Amino acid sequence: DAMVIQNPRYQVTQFGKPVTLSCSQTLNHNVMYWYQQKSSQAPKLLFHYYDKDFNNEADTPDNFQSRRPNTSFCFLDIRSPGLGDAAMYLCATSRVGTDTQYFGPGTRLTVL
Amino acid sequence: TQLLEQSPQFLSIQEGENLTVYCNSSSVFSSLQWYRQEPGEGPVLLVTVVTGGEVKKLKRLTFQFGDARKDSSLHITAAQPGDTGLYLCAVIQGAQKLVFGQGTRLTINP
Numbered sequence: 001d002a003m004v005i006q007n008p009r010y011q012v013t014q015f016g017k018p019v020t021l022s023c024s025q026t027l028n029h030n031v032m033y034w035y036q037q038k039s040s041q042a043p044k045l046l047f048h049y050y051d052k053d054f055n056n057e058a059d060t061p062d063n064f065q066s067r068r069p070n071t072s073f074c075f076l077d078i079r080s081p082g083l084g085d086a087a088m089y090l091c092a093t094s095r096v097g098t099d100t101q102y103f104g105p106g107t108r109l110t111v112l
Numbered sequence: 113t114q115l116l117e118q119s120p121q122f123l124s125i126q127e128g129e130n131l132t133v134y135c136n137s138s139s140v141f142s143s144l145q146w147y148r149q150e151p152g153e154g155p156v157l158l159v160t161v162v163t164g165g166e167v168k169k170l171k172r173l174t175f176q177f178g179d180a181r182k183d184s185s186l187h188i189t190a191a192q193p194g195d196t197g198l199y200l201c202a203v204i205q206g207a208q209k210l211v212f213g214q215g216t217r218l219t220i221n222p
Contacts, residue, residue, distance in 0.1 A: 106152070
């Protein structure tokens with residue numbers, strides 16, 4: 001089945017220790033998104049890629065970076081995680097020109 | 113200020129009851145979406161409404177888009193424990209940017 005896969009599902013890191021979350025898709029969609037969802041809150045868009053074109057949200061902290069080496073993969077790098085970065089991180093994809101986004105199951109990040 | 117205000121934020125009812133949750137805004141939208149998110153999973157699109165006054169049904173779920181396209185409601189008939197989850201309304205803003213309401217966390221008790 002075509003899908004959006006996120007690894008790992010659970011990630012524990014230490015305060016200040018860089019961490020990378022990964023997302024892959026078999027849908028061949030040209031747009032990929034990263035959202036942050038804190039406990040009991042709605043998902044909030046961090047950035048998205050339209051093919052290789054990177055689009056950062058104005059209020060996304062510099063601590064968050066992303067890479068998209070090819071159509072199928074996208075990575076979220078958190079350079080120096082703080083306690084406030086503990087959250088569920090959701091990857092989503094869509095085909096440009098359509099309104100439907102397909103979400104992965106998320107990676108729950110814990111910062112100790 | 114939230115673009116989309118959802119109410120109630122939390123709702124816990126017994127199996128078999130009916131319920132309605134709301135998504136309101138002061139802005140006009142060309143379309144509005146409803147998602148359901150189960151614990152530990154990503155949101156899943158339930159429906160997109162595009163026309164003012166439109167009503168869409170998905171089994172026991174009925175979605176309505178307000179006449180002025182500023183608000184929407186989701187009605188569930190004879191709720192079941194499998195309906196438990198976080199219900200999110202969302203709109204597309206700008207270049208495919210999805211903005212969510214804060215969600216209604218629904219619990220259906222057996």
